[in-house]
Amino acid sequence: MNATLESSTHSAAALPSTGGRAHQRPRSERLASQGVRFSKRKARMRGLALAVLPPLFGLALLVLAWHIIALRNPGIPTPRVTWDEALRLFSDPFYRKGPNDQGIGWNILASLKRVAVGFGMAAAAGIPLGFLIGRFKFLAGMFNPVISLLKPVSPLAWLPIGLLVFKAADPAAIWSIFICSIWPMIINTAAGVRRVPQDYMNVARVLNLSEWKVFTKILLPSVLPYMLTGVRLAIGTAWLVIVAAEMLTGGVGIGFWVWDEWNNLNVPHIIVAIGVIGVVGLVLEQALVALARSFTYEETGS
Secondary structure, three states, X not given: OHHHHHHHHHHHHHHHHHHHOOOHHHHHHHHHHHHHHHHHHHHHHHHHHHHHHHHHHHHHHHHHHHHHHHHHOOOOOOHHHHHHXXXXXXXXXXXXXXXXXXXXXXXXXXXXXXXXXXXXXXXXXXXXXXXXXXXXXXXXXXXXXXXXXXXXXXXXXXXXXXXXHHOOHHHHHHHHHHHHHHHHHHHHHHHHHHOOOHHHHHHHHHOOOOHHXXXXXXXXXXXXXXXXXXXXXHHHHHHHHHHHHHHHHOOOOHHHHHHHHHHOOOHHHHHHHHHHHHHHHHHHHHHHHHHHHHOOOOXXXX
């Protein structure tokens, strides 16, 4: 009985204090929730800073090194001089004053056109061949030695063969792009087919699926990330090769434009072209990286 009275006494004594703190609990929860939001905002700002500041510092360091070298070597233009020339070039990038005197915009488009044709032909031939090599051991044994033999050959070594066969500079440049772009797509696609889980193929065999069903329902979804990796590597190689090929073949193109500016000893234009080549290559690669990420499936924890 006494224990019951003491318990009720303690409960009655606790009630006023609880009632006195009833207005403080929502305030503490509100402060805690605000603290959580602040920490998330701080984390987002930190992530943004880590994503933006390092590239800016890297570019600033590059420009500083360039400026120091330009001050010690009068033949190299300073960043300010090159920037002024870039503004002048891009104020009218699509002028035409003759077949060999066109704006930098037309030269970039001409190079991109050659890359698109050669790269498209390589994809049309290389991706199906990669599927066949990865799917059938006989074809893998037949083509693997040929690929291992030809893949290390420099793409520019194929340019004379293209000139000999096609008798024209433009198809020869496209041929060089084709021959250098096809290997990454064949190799990565075949590697993706070989890494398809054997359980999937066993199920397809039990269900007696046709080869077309195996391709569309099993191989293609599984191999797509590998295939897009090969495409990304190939586009970078193709853009690299077209600049060198155009220097040798002439005509309209960013590579020929660089060589023509060198003959005119216009070094600021050469540096501008180097920057343009880098930016275009970066845009092409990042576009394909984004495409590959959209088709890449990652396992998530439950």
